[in-house]
Amino acid sequence: MRTADVARATNCNVCTVRRLRQCYRETGETADCPRSGRPRVTTPAQDRYIRTSHLQDRYRMATTTARVTPGKHNPSISAQTVCNRLREAGLRACRPVVRQVLTRHHHQQRRLWAQTHRRWTRQDWQKVLFSDESRFCLTRGDGRIHVYHRPVLWSGIDLEVEGPSWSGAVCYSIIGLILVVIAGNLNAVRYRKDILLPHVVPFLQAHPDMTLQHDNATSHTAHSVSDFLQDRNVSVLPWPAKSPDLNPIEHVWDLLDRRVRARAIPPRNVRELAGALVEEWSNISQQELANLVQSMRRRCTAVLNAAGGHRILTVTIDFDPPLCSGTHYSIYYVCGTCSVYVSVVESYVHTNIYTC
Numbered sequence: 001m002r003t004a005d006v007a008r009a010t011n012c013n014v015c016t017v018r019r020l021r022q023c024y025r026e027t028g029e030t031a032d033c034p035r036s037g038r039p040r041v042t043t044p045a046q047d048r049y050i051r052t053s054h055l056q057d058r059y060r061m062a063t064t065t066a067r068v069t070p071g072k073h074n075p076s077i078s079a080q081t082v083c084n085r086l087r088e089a090g091l092r093a094c095r096p097v098v099r100q101v102l103t104r105h106h107h108q109q110r111r112l113w114a115q116t117h118r119r120w121t122r123q124d125w126q127k128v129l130f131s132d133e134s135r136f137c138l139t140r141g142d143g144r145i146h147v148y149h150r151p152v153l154w155s156g157i158d159l160e161v162e163g164p165s166w167s168g169a170v171c172y173s174i175i176g177l178i179l180v181v182i183a184g185n186l187n188a189v190r191y192r193k194d195i196l197l198p199h200v201v202p203f204l205q206a207h208p209d210m211t212l213q214h215d216n217a218t219s220h221t222a223h224s225v226s227d228f229l230q231d232r233n234v235s236v237l238p239w240p241a242k243s244p245d246l247n248p249i250e251h252v253w254d255l256l257d258r259r260v261r262a263r264a265i266p267p268r269n270v271r272e273l274a275g276a277l278v279e280e281w282s283n284i285s286q287q288e289l290a291n292l293v294q295s296m297r298r299r300c301t302a303v304l305n306a307a308g309g310h311r312i313l314t315v316t317i318d319f320d321p322p323l324c325s326g327t328h329y330s331i332y333y334v335c336g337t338c339s340v341y342v343s344v345v346e347s348y349v350h351t352n353i354y355t356c
Contacts, residue, residue, distance in 0.1 A: 041071040041081060050082055051089040062086070062093075106242055107308030113240045114308070118300035125296045128237055129177065129204070131214045132249040133186055136257065138273055177203065179281040181274040188222035196228060204234050213237040215247065245310050246299050248292035255288070256280055 003021065007014045020030050027033075042050070046069055054060050062082040071077040083093070102110070178199055182190065204210050212234055214220040229236060244250055259280040260267070267273040303309075 039072075041073065041077055042069070042085065043072070047085050047088075050085045051091070054086055054091060102242060102309060106240070109308075110240045110243055110246075110303055111308035113238070113243075113246075114300040114303040118297060118304065120297070122294055125293050127210050128293075129200070129210055129212050130247060130249050130293070131200075131212065132247055132253070133217075134253040136260070136273060136277060138267060138270070179278060181277055183270060183274075186219050188219045188225050191219045192225055192228050196225070201229075201232050201234060205232070208233075211235045211237045213239060213247075215239055215244070216241050246296075246303070248295060248299075251292055252284070252289070255284065259283070 003017050004014055006012075007017045010017070024030050050065055050069065053065060062079040065082045066077050066079045069077050069082070071081075086092070180195055180199065182194060186195075200212060204212060212229070214236070216239060219225070240246070256277065260273070260276050263276060263280075267276045
């Protein structure tokens, strides 16, 4: 069959068909020969330096290494080059996780709280105003320093380092009621003037059978806030320390963040971010919020089963090929850090999640 006929039948250029035929005659296959690719801008010695420096200082930023590492053709290399070399060495960047360290006193208080409230009915929990605040950023980089580590060392990361700055908004919500967006940090003064006075207290005074829930953040437990609520006869639900896993709003934050990130046109500034948060908050159905409130009995039972500890989610990863034959690596989830790890393990073959 002529080259022109093959080209016409396959809708290819004649030169392409001729080149493939010649390649097949010479090598016995039509695949392209291996190429060297773009020339590397670092030497093997520099590659070892980059890997060693980040193993010695896991909080070292890629931009810092790039500034002090000269390239073959430029005074310095790019941060992306550093990330590429670290990825080749099996080092990946993720945000360090804050683990809530529970003492024996914390275990006792959590267990006592769960025993007291596990028999509460759905009607009892519907009389509780669950509240919480969370930080939302315009970009994934929220100013926190990332840590470089090997995949098998996930369970050893338990610190969080604050970066220089971030751009975003702080949201305060009462589940099923309001969402208040605040630019900047939330302190006791702003909590009293911008949250309690215009929103929370009027609603609770109109519904005297309702109880306010907030955690033990310093903006909530300040004497000025406690006196303010006591003067207005606001009932506050006692809350055990270091117990974000008991608050159903933690799941609302994750849902809200995913919906804002999935928008066709992402927010470009803080004002657009605030508008997107309010719009997506209004799109959350009351049924979704009601389901979270109904989970309080299960949360109390889980805390009792954990002897006052945190509820544990074990993530088992099957590596293909396995790093160690017959070995499973488990990651333990503590109240809200699962999304960080899920984004890391997406590249692996199997991810089986079992909830205790």
